[in-house]
Amino acid sequence: MRRIEVTTLDREPTDAASAATMKALIYEGPGRRAWKDAPRPAVRDAGDAVVRITTTTICGTDVHILKGDVPTVTPGRILGHEGIGIVDAVGPAVSRFRAGDRVLISCVSACGTCDLCRRAMYSHCRTGGWILGNTIDGTQAEYVRTPHADTSLYHVPADADAEALVMLSDILPTAFECGVLNGKVQPGDTVAIVGAGPIGLAALLTARLYSPAAILMIDVDANRLQLSRQFGATTGIDNSDGTAIDRVMALTNGAGVDVAIEAVGVPASFDICQSILAPGGRLANIGVHGKPVTLHLEKLWDRNIAITTRLVDTAAIPMLMKLVDAGTLQPARLVTHRFRLEHIMKAYDIFSSAAQERALKVILTRSPSDGSSQEVQS
Ligand SMILES: [Zn+2]
Numbered sequence: 001m002r003r004i005e006v007t008t009l010d011r012e013p014t015d016a017a018s019a020a021t022m023k024a025l026i027y028e029g030p031g032r033r034a035w036k037d038a039p040r041p042a043v044r045d046a047g048d049a050v051v052r053i054t055t056t057t058i059c060g061t062d063v064h065i066l067k068g069d070v071p072t073v074t075p076g077r078i079l080g081h082e083g084i085g086i087v088d089a090v091g092p093a094v095s096r097f098r099a100g101d102r103v104l105i106s107c108v109s110a111c112g113t114c115d116l117c118r119r120a121m122y123s124h125c126r127t128g129g130w131i132l133g134n135t136i137d138g139t140q141a142e143y144v145r146t147p148h149a150d151t152s153l154y155h156v157p158a159d160a161d162a163e164a165l166v167m168l169s170d171i172l173p174t175a176f177e178c179g180v181l182n183g184k185v186q187p188g189d190t191v192a193i194v195g196a197g198p199i200g201l202a203a204l205l206t207a208r209l210y211s212p213a214a215i216l217m218i219d220v221d222a223n224r225l226q227l228s229r230q231f232g233a234t235t236g237i238d239n240s241d242g243t244a245i246d247r248v249m250a251l252t253n254g255a256g257v258d259v260a261i262e263a264v265g266v267p268a269s270f271d272i273c274q275s276i277l278a279p280g281g282r283l284a285n286i287g288v289h290g291k292p293v294t295l296h297l298e299k300l301w302d303r304n305i306a307i308t309t310r311l312v313d314t315a316a317i318p319m320l321m322k323l324v325d326a327g328t329l330q331p332a333r334l335v336t337h338r339f340r341l342e343h344i345m346k347a348y349d350i351f352s353s354a355a356q357e358r359a360l361k362v363i364l365t366r367s368p369s370d371g372s373s374q375e376v377q378s
Protein backbone atom coordinates (compact mmCIF):
# COMPACT_ATOMS: atom_id res chain seq x y z
CA MET A 1 0.00 0.00 0.00
CA ARG A 2 1.26 3.43 -0.86
CA ARG A 3 2.10 5.54 2.11
CA ILE A 4 0.63 9.01 1.89
CA GLU A 5 2.28 12.05 3.40
CA VAL A 6 -0.12 14.03 5.47
CA THR A 7 0.06 17.47 7.04
CA THR A 8 -1.78 17.69 10.31
CA LEU A 9 -2.70 20.30 12.82
CA ASP A 10 -1.63 18.76 16.05
CA ARG A 11 -0.73 15.11 15.87
CA GLU A 12 1.10 12.41 14.02
CA PRO A 13 -0.97 11.39 10.99
CA THR A 14 -2.06 8.04 9.70
CA ASP A 15 -0.94 5.57 12.31
CA ALA A 16 -2.08 7.50 15.35
CA ALA A 17 -5.23 8.74 13.64
CA SER A 18 -6.27 5.31 12.47
CA ALA A 19 -5.94 4.00 16.00
CA ALA A 20 -8.13 6.80 17.38
CA THR A 21 -11.85 6.71 17.78
CA MET A 22 -14.54 9.35 17.68
CA LYS A 23 -18.29 9.59 18.20
CA ALA A 24 -20.63 9.38 15.21
CA LEU A 25 -24.30 8.92 14.32
CA ILE A 26 -24.48 5.50 12.75
CA TYR A 27 -27.26 3.99 10.63
CA GLU A 28 -27.91 0.46 11.86
CA GLY A 29 -30.63 -0.57 9.43
CA PRO A 30 -34.20 0.65 8.90
CA GLY A 31 -35.56 2.44 11.97
CA ARG A 32 -32.31 2.11 13.91
CA ARG A 33 -29.60 4.65 14.63
CA ALA A 34 -26.99 5.06 17.37
CA TRP A 35 -24.52 7.69 18.60
CA LYS A 36 -21.45 5.66 19.34
CA ASP A 37 -17.75 5.09 18.82
CA ALA A 38 -16.38 4.75 15.32
CA PRO A 39 -12.83 4.76 13.94
CA ARG A 40 -11.63 8.31 13.37
CA PRO A 41 -11.15 8.83 9.61
CA ALA A 42 -7.71 9.42 8.15
CA VAL A 43 -6.55 10.65 4.76
CA ARG A 44 -6.87 7.72 2.36
CA ASP A 45 -6.59 9.21 -1.14
CA ALA A 46 -4.22 12.01 -2.15
CA GLY A 47 -7.07 14.48 -2.73
CA ASP A 48 -8.77 13.89 0.64
CA ALA A 49 -9.15 16.22 3.57
CA VAL A 50 -10.15 15.18 7.05
CA VAL A 51 -12.38 17.83 8.60
CA ARG A 52 -13.16 18.26 12.28
CA ILE A 53 -16.90 19.03 12.32
CA THR A 54 -18.02 22.13 14.24
CA THR A 55 -21.55 22.57 12.79
CA THR A 56 -23.82 20.07 11.10
CA THR A 57 -27.52 19.52 10.59
CA ILE A 58 -30.08 16.81 9.79
CA CYS A 59 -31.68 16.61 6.35
CA GLY A 60 -35.05 15.18 5.30
CA THR A 61 -32.98 12.74 3.24
CA ASP A 62 -31.48 11.34 6.46
CA VAL A 63 -35.00 10.57 7.66
CA HIS A 64 -35.69 8.82 4.33
CA ILE A 65 -32.53 6.77 4.85
CA LEU A 66 -33.69 5.77 8.34
CA LYS A 67 -36.97 4.57 6.88
CA GLY A 68 -34.93 2.26 4.64
CA ASP A 69 -35.87 4.21 1.47
CA VAL A 70 -32.29 4.65 0.22
CA PRO A 71 -30.83 1.20 -0.55
CA THR A 72 -27.32 2.55 -1.29
CA VAL A 73 -26.94 3.31 2.43
CA THR A 74 -25.89 0.15 4.24
CA PRO A 75 -25.90 -0.56 7.98
CA GLY A 76 -22.79 0.79 9.72
CA ARG A 77 -22.75 3.99 7.66
CA ILE A 78 -22.18 7.34 9.41
CA LEU A 79 -24.98 9.65 8.19
CA GLY A 80 -24.87 13.35 7.25
CA HIS A 81 -23.94 15.32 4.16
CA GLU A 82 -23.96 18.89 5.48
CA GLY A 83 -21.37 20.59 7.61
CA ILE A 84 -18.82 23.21 8.54
CA GLY A 85 -15.57 22.40 10.22
CA ILE A 86 -11.86 22.90 10.59
CA VAL A 87 -9.47 21.07 8.29
CA ASP A 88 -7.50 18.61 10.38
CA ALA A 89 -5.37 16.96 7.71
CA VAL A 90 -5.00 16.99 3.93
CA GLY A 91 -3.56 14.59 1.38
CA PRO A 92 -0.53 15.55 -0.76
CA ALA A 93 -2.63 16.47 -3.83
CA VAL A 94 -4.71 19.06 -1.96
CA SER A 95 -3.48 22.54 -2.86
CA ARG A 96 -6.26 24.94 -1.83
CA PHE A 97 -6.70 23.91 1.80
CA ARG A 98 -4.47 23.16 4.74
CA ALA A 99 -4.83 22.15 8.36
CA GLY A 100 -6.55 24.86 10.40
CA ASP A 101 -8.70 26.25 7.54
CA ARG A 102 -12.40 26.74 8.30
CA VAL A 103 -14.46 25.14 5.54
CA LEU A 104 -17.97 24.53 4.27
CA ILE A 105 -18.54 20.98 3.03
CA SER A 106 -20.67 20.55 -0.10
CA CYS A 107 -23.12 17.65 0.01
CA VAL A 108 -21.74 16.76 -3.43
CA SER A 109 -18.12 15.64 -3.82
CA ALA A 110 -16.77 16.36 -7.28
CA CYS A 111 -13.45 15.61 -8.98
CA GLY A 112 -13.86 18.59 -11.29
CA THR A 113 -12.19 16.82 -14.20
CA CYS A 114 -14.35 13.89 -15.36
CA ASP A 115 -16.65 14.28 -18.38
CA LEU A 116 -19.75 14.94 -16.26
CA CYS A 117 -17.96 17.42 -13.98
CA ARG A 118 -16.73 19.23 -17.12
CA ARG A 119 -20.40 19.64 -18.06
CA ALA A 120 -21.03 21.10 -14.55
CA MET A 121 -23.07 18.04 -13.51
CA TYR A 122 -21.03 17.59 -10.35
CA SER A 123 -23.80 15.53 -8.77
CA HIS A 124 -23.06 12.86 -11.38
CA CYS A 125 -19.25 12.97 -10.97
CA ARG A 126 -17.77 9.61 -11.99
CA THR A 127 -15.90 9.31 -8.68
CA GLY A 128 -18.09 11.49 -6.48
CA GLY A 129 -21.58 12.96 -6.47
CA TRP A 130 -23.74 12.55 -3.39
CA ILE A 131 -21.55 10.03 -1.57
CA LEU A 132 -21.18 11.60 1.92
CA GLY A 133 -23.48 9.88 4.37
CA ASN A 134 -24.55 7.60 1.51
CA THR A 135 -21.84 5.36 0.11
CA ILE A 136 -19.07 6.73 2.34
CA ASP A 137 -19.19 7.97 5.94
CA GLY A 138 -20.74 11.39 6.45
CA THR A 139 -20.68 14.54 8.54
CA GLN A 140 -22.76 13.69 11.62
CA ALA A 141 -19.58 12.81 13.46
CA GLU A 142 -16.67 14.46 15.17
CA TYR A 143 -14.56 14.04 12.02
CA VAL A 144 -15.27 13.31 8.36
CA ARG A 145 -13.07 12.34 5.40
CA THR A 146 -13.98 14.49 2.37
CA PRO A 147 -12.74 13.22 -1.02
CA HIS A 148 -11.83 15.66 -3.84
CA ALA A 149 -11.26 18.34 -1.20
CA ASP A 150 -10.00 21.04 -3.60
CA THR A 151 -13.25 20.97 -5.58
CA SER A 152 -15.72 20.05 -2.82
CA LEU A 153 -14.84 22.35 0.09
CA TYR A 154 -15.21 26.13 0.36
CA HIS A 155 -13.25 28.55 2.52
CA VAL A 156 -15.36 30.13 5.26
CA PRO A 157 -14.24 33.43 6.82
CA ALA A 158 -13.59 33.23 10.57
CA ASP A 159 -16.39 35.69 11.37
CA ALA A 160 -19.04 34.12 9.11
CA ASP A 161 -22.28 32.79 10.62
CA ALA A 162 -22.01 29.00 10.65
CA GLU A 163 -25.78 28.52 11.10
CA ALA A 164 -26.47 30.46 7.92
CA LEU A 165 -23.67 28.89 5.91
CA VAL A 166 -24.39 25.27 6.83
CA MET A 167 -27.69 25.76 4.96
CA LEU A 168 -25.50 26.13 1.86
CA SER A 169 -24.17 22.55 2.08
CA ASP A 170 -27.41 21.25 0.63
CA ILE A 171 -30.83 22.81 1.06
CA LEU A 172 -30.22 26.31 -0.33
CA PRO A 173 -28.41 25.14 -3.48
CA THR A 174 -30.92 22.29 -3.88
CA ALA A 175 -33.91 24.62 -3.71
CA PHE A 176 -32.21 27.21 -5.90
CA GLU A 177 -30.73 24.95 -8.59
CA CYS A 178 -33.46 22.31 -8.86
CA GLY A 179 -36.39 24.66 -8.19
CA VAL A 180 -35.63 28.28 -9.07
CA LEU A 181 -33.01 27.89 -11.82
CA ASN A 182 -34.61 24.87 -13.49
CA GLY A 183 -38.02 26.56 -13.16
CA LYS A 184 -36.56 29.67 -14.85
CA VAL A 185 -38.26 32.04 -12.43
CA GLN A 186 -38.52 35.48 -14.09
CA PRO A 187 -39.48 38.96 -12.84
CA GLY A 188 -43.26 39.21 -12.73
CA ASP A 189 -43.87 35.46 -12.70
CA THR A 190 -46.49 33.77 -10.61
CA VAL A 191 -44.75 30.95 -8.74
CA ALA A 192 -46.39 28.15 -6.78
CA ILE A 193 -44.33 26.10 -4.34
CA VAL A 194 -45.88 22.85 -3.19
CA GLY A 195 -44.44 21.94 0.21
CA ALA A 196 -43.46 24.48 2.89
CA GLY A 197 -40.82 22.40 4.64
CA PRO A 198 -37.16 23.50 4.78
CA ILE A 199 -36.62 22.88 1.05
CA GLY A 200 -39.84 24.62 0.00
CA LEU A 201 -39.01 27.59 2.22
CA ALA A 202 -35.48 27.69 0.79
CA ALA A 203 -37.06 27.74 -2.69
CA LEU A 204 -39.21 30.65 -1.52
CA LEU A 205 -36.18 32.58 -0.21
CA THR A 206 -34.22 32.07 -3.43
CA ALA A 207 -37.18 32.58 -5.83
CA ARG A 208 -37.53 36.08 -4.38
CA LEU A 209 -34.09 36.93 -5.82
CA TYR A 210 -35.86 37.10 -9.23
CA SER A 211 -38.76 39.36 -8.17
CA PRO A 212 -41.73 37.18 -9.04
CA ALA A 213 -45.07 39.03 -8.85
CA ALA A 214 -46.62 36.36 -6.63
CA ILE A 215 -45.48 33.32 -4.67
CA LEU A 216 -48.24 30.91 -3.67
CA MET A 217 -47.21 28.47 -0.96
CA ILE A 218 -49.17 25.22 -0.71
CA ASP A 219 -49.03 22.88 2.30
CA VAL A 220 -51.28 21.10 4.79
CA ASP A 221 -49.54 22.51 7.90
CA ALA A 222 -50.98 25.82 9.13
CA ASN A 223 -47.82 26.67 11.11
CA ARG A 224 -45.59 26.27 8.06
CA LEU A 225 -47.97 28.35 5.92
CA GLN A 226 -47.88 31.07 8.55
CA LEU A 227 -44.06 30.95 8.48
CA SER A 228 -44.00 31.08 4.70
CA ARG A 229 -45.91 34.37 4.79
CA GLN A 230 -43.24 35.74 7.16
CA PHE A 231 -40.65 34.55 4.61
CA GLY A 232 -42.36 36.56 1.86
CA ALA A 233 -45.02 34.30 0.33
CA THR A 234 -47.89 36.29 -1.17
CA THR A 235 -50.51 33.69 -0.24
CA GLY A 236 -50.52 30.52 1.84
CA ILE A 237 -52.89 27.85 0.58
CA ASP A 238 -53.91 25.16 3.08
CA ASN A 239 -54.55 21.98 1.14
CA SER A 240 -55.93 20.01 4.11
CA ASP A 241 -59.26 19.93 2.31
CA GLY A 242 -57.71 18.99 -1.05
CA THR A 243 -58.87 22.16 -2.83
CA ALA A 244 -55.47 23.68 -3.65
CA ILE A 245 -55.82 23.28 -7.43
CA ASP A 246 -59.18 25.08 -7.55
CA ARG A 247 -57.92 27.85 -5.31
CA VAL A 248 -54.75 28.44 -7.36
CA MET A 249 -56.84 28.61 -10.55
CA ALA A 250 -59.26 31.04 -8.88
CA LEU A 251 -56.41 33.21 -7.57
CA THR A 252 -54.89 33.40 -11.06
CA ASN A 253 -58.24 34.08 -12.79
CA GLY A 254 -58.09 30.68 -14.43
CA ALA A 255 -54.64 31.30 -15.96
CA GLY A 256 -52.50 29.05 -13.76
CA VAL A 257 -48.92 29.67 -12.67
CA ASP A 258 -45.73 30.30 -14.64
CA VAL A 259 -43.65 28.09 -12.37
CA ALA A 260 -44.72 25.19 -10.16
CA ILE A 261 -42.01 23.91 -7.81
CA GLU A 262 -42.54 20.44 -6.36
CA ALA A 263 -40.88 20.28 -2.92
CA VAL A 264 -42.43 17.22 -1.30
CA GLY A 265 -41.77 14.09 -3.37
CA VAL A 266 -45.14 12.32 -3.40
CA PRO A 267 -47.56 11.71 -6.33
CA ALA A 268 -50.22 14.07 -4.90
CA SER A 269 -47.89 17.07 -4.83
CA PHE A 270 -46.62 16.38 -8.37
CA ASP A 271 -50.25 16.16 -9.45
CA ILE A 272 -51.01 19.61 -8.03
CA CYS A 273 -48.03 21.02 -9.94
CA GLN A 274 -49.05 19.56 -13.31
CA SER A 275 -52.64 20.73 -12.80
CA ILE A 276 -51.90 24.43 -12.22
CA LEU A 277 -49.45 25.25 -15.04
CA ALA A 278 -50.21 28.21 -17.31
CA PRO A 279 -49.33 27.89 -21.03
CA GLY A 280 -45.55 28.08 -21.23
CA GLY A 281 -45.30 27.02 -17.59
CA ARG A 282 -42.35 25.20 -16.02
CA LEU A 283 -42.71 22.38 -13.52
CA ALA A 284 -39.47 22.07 -11.57
CA ASN A 285 -39.24 18.94 -9.44
CA ILE A 286 -37.11 18.99 -6.30
CA GLY A 287 -38.77 16.19 -4.31
CA VAL A 288 -37.25 12.71 -3.97
CA HIS A 289 -39.85 10.37 -5.45
CA GLY A 290 -40.19 6.73 -4.46
CA LYS A 291 -43.44 6.02 -6.28
CA PRO A 292 -44.57 6.49 -9.91
CA VAL A 293 -46.79 9.44 -10.81
CA THR A 294 -49.42 9.74 -13.52
CA LEU A 295 -48.37 12.28 -16.14
CA HIS A 296 -51.46 13.89 -17.70
CA LEU A 297 -50.01 14.33 -21.17
CA GLU A 298 -53.54 14.34 -22.60
CA LYS A 299 -53.99 17.73 -20.93
CA LEU A 300 -50.44 19.02 -21.28
CA TRP A 301 -49.30 18.05 -24.80
CA ASP A 302 -50.28 21.40 -26.37
CA ARG A 303 -49.48 23.69 -23.40
CA ASN A 304 -45.80 24.49 -24.19
CA ILE A 305 -44.76 23.37 -20.75
CA ALA A 306 -41.46 21.99 -19.49
CA ILE A 307 -40.86 19.50 -16.72
CA THR A 308 -37.41 19.36 -15.17
CA THR A 309 -35.66 17.03 -12.76
CA ARG A 310 -32.22 17.44 -11.26
CA LEU A 311 -29.92 16.37 -8.47
CA VAL A 312 -28.24 19.36 -6.85
CA ASP A 313 -24.78 20.12 -8.27
CA THR A 314 -23.99 22.79 -5.63
CA ALA A 315 -22.45 24.92 -8.37
CA ALA A 316 -24.34 27.86 -6.82
CA ILE A 317 -22.57 27.69 -3.45
CA PRO A 318 -20.03 30.50 -4.12
CA MET A 319 -22.81 32.83 -5.35
CA LEU A 320 -25.06 31.98 -2.41
CA MET A 321 -22.17 32.61 0.01
CA LYS A 322 -21.88 36.15 -1.38
CA LEU A 323 -25.60 36.75 -0.88
CA VAL A 324 -25.45 35.50 2.70
CA ASP A 325 -22.44 37.71 3.35
CA ALA A 326 -24.30 40.70 1.86
CA GLY A 327 -27.38 39.99 3.99
CA THR A 328 -29.58 39.54 0.90
CA LEU A 329 -30.22 35.92 1.84
CA GLN A 330 -30.85 34.96 5.47
CA PRO A 331 -31.03 31.18 5.56
CA ALA A 332 -30.44 31.05 9.33
CA ARG A 333 -34.15 31.92 9.57
CA LEU A 334 -34.76 28.24 8.78
CA VAL A 335 -33.14 27.18 12.06
CA THR A 336 -35.68 26.29 14.77
CA HIS A 337 -33.72 24.04 17.15
CA ARG A 338 -30.13 23.87 18.41
CA PHE A 339 -28.30 21.00 20.12
CA ARG A 340 -24.79 19.99 21.05
CA LEU A 341 -23.54 17.37 18.60
CA GLU A 342 -23.51 14.69 21.31
CA HIS A 343 -27.28 15.18 21.71
CA ILE A 344 -27.95 14.29 18.08
CA MET A 345 -30.20 11.35 19.02
CA LYS A 346 -32.61 13.81 20.66
CA ALA A 347 -32.27 16.13 17.65
CA TYR A 348 -33.35 13.29 15.36
CA ASP A 349 -36.39 12.65 17.58
CA ILE A 350 -37.41 16.30 17.25
CA PHE A 351 -36.70 16.48 13.50
CA SER A 352 -38.62 13.24 12.88
CA SER A 353 -41.70 14.80 14.53
CA ALA A 354 -41.29 18.08 12.66
CA ALA A 355 -44.99 19.00 12.52
CA GLN A 356 -45.67 18.53 16.25
CA GLU A 357 -42.35 20.10 17.22
CA ARG A 358 -42.68 22.92 14.67
CA ALA A 359 -39.18 22.01 13.53
CA LEU A 360 -37.51 23.15 10.34
CA LYS A 361 -33.73 22.84 10.50
CA VAL A 362 -31.95 21.61 13.62
CA ILE A 363 -28.38 22.76 14.22
CA LEU A 364 -25.76 20.59 15.91
CA THR A 365 -22.59 22.23 17.14
CA ARG A 366 -19.31 21.40 18.71
CA SER A 367 -17.00 24.11 19.91
CA PRO A 368 -13.83 24.59 17.85
CA SER A 369 -11.77 24.06 21.01
CA ASP A 370 -13.48 20.85 22.21
CA GLY A 371 -11.15 17.94 22.59
CA SER A 372 -12.15 14.74 20.91
CA SER A 373 -14.10 12.71 23.42
CA GLN A 374 -11.90 9.67 22.84
CA GLU A 375 -8.36 10.88 22.39
CA VAL A 376 -5.91 8.03 22.09
CA GLN A 377 -2.35 8.63 23.26
CA SER A 378 0.27 7.69 20.75
ZN1 LIG B 1 -29.78 16.78 2.29
Ligand SMILES: [Zn+2]
Pocket residue numbers: 110111112113114115116117124125126127128
Ligand atom coordinates in the same frame (compact mmCIF):
# COMPACT_ATOMS: atom_id res chain seq x y z
ZN1 LIG C 1 -16.06 14.30 -11.65
